Amino acid sequence: MSKPFRSSIVASFLAVTSTYATYWSCFILSTGKSSLSIPDLSRMLSEATGDDKLVPFAEAFDLLSAERAFPYVLVVFMAMLVTAVLCFFALGMMIREFCERRVAAHRAGSVSGWLIDHLPVPGWRYILRVLLLACVPAYDRFFQDGVTTYKVTTQExxxxxxxxxxxxxxEHNDRLEETRRGFEDDGLVYPQMKLMDMGFWQVGFEKS
Incomplete structure (x- = not known):
């Protein structure tokens, strides 16, 4: 069994587990004030709009804040994001496995070679490390400028x-973890990648 195929199996198994965790978090967890689930919150926001299709941001923010719903919504969002990242890993490794088999059969063109070069095999350790970090930055303009300033990673x-x-x-775990502990909202500490996103965004913003 090839390494990309093993990685896709691991990522697929974890994606199924994460999907169940997302479903569980939507219906079992609840808000701090009225114990509302995600469907209940959706109905509340829908009723607040009346005939409008979209809730104004300020009004939605006030409603969620009054319900003390931000920690709950954050947990659900992070579970959904982890599921998406795992599916991305699994799909990428399946595509790479397919391309490698085409190359081995001498039926591949330049596209297959490019995909093999740009779909590195992460392995299960890397997959778990990304999951532990819980999310990825937004990769907006300021974040890209920030990581470029310190040559941390690529912009794309x-x-x-x-x-x-x-x-x-x-590499900088001790200092970053000390900083991360200073960001807490209703008992929940910001994920590691959220801290990276905010930090490099600020660097890029100040640079502009």
Whole structure:
């Protein structure tokens, strides 16, 4: 069994587990004030709009704040994001496995070779490390300028770029963890990659 195929199996298994965790968090966990689930919150926001299709941001923020729903919504969002990252890993490794088999059969063109070069095999350790970091930065303009300033990783969102961020965090783990403990909201500490996102965004913003 090839390494990309093994990685895709591991990522797929973890994605199924994460999907169940997302479903569980939507219906079992609840808000701090009225014990509302995600479907209940959706109905509350829908009723607040009346005939409008979208809730104004300020009004939605006030409603969620009054319900003390931000920690709950953050947990659900992080579970959904982890599921998406795992599916991305699994799909990428399946594509690489397919391309490698085409190359081995001498039926591949330049596209297959390019995909093999740009879909590095992360292995299960890297997959778990990314999951432990819980999310990825937004890769907006200011974040890209920030990581470029310190030559931390590439500007484009890719598996290689995310793994370089993982390596950077682990190299500076003590100082970053000390800083991260200072960011807490209703007992929840910001994920590691959220801290990286805010930090490099600020660097890029000040640079501009």
């Amino acid at each position: 969102y890719s598996m290689t770029s995310v793994l370089k961020l993982v390596d950077f965090y682990e």
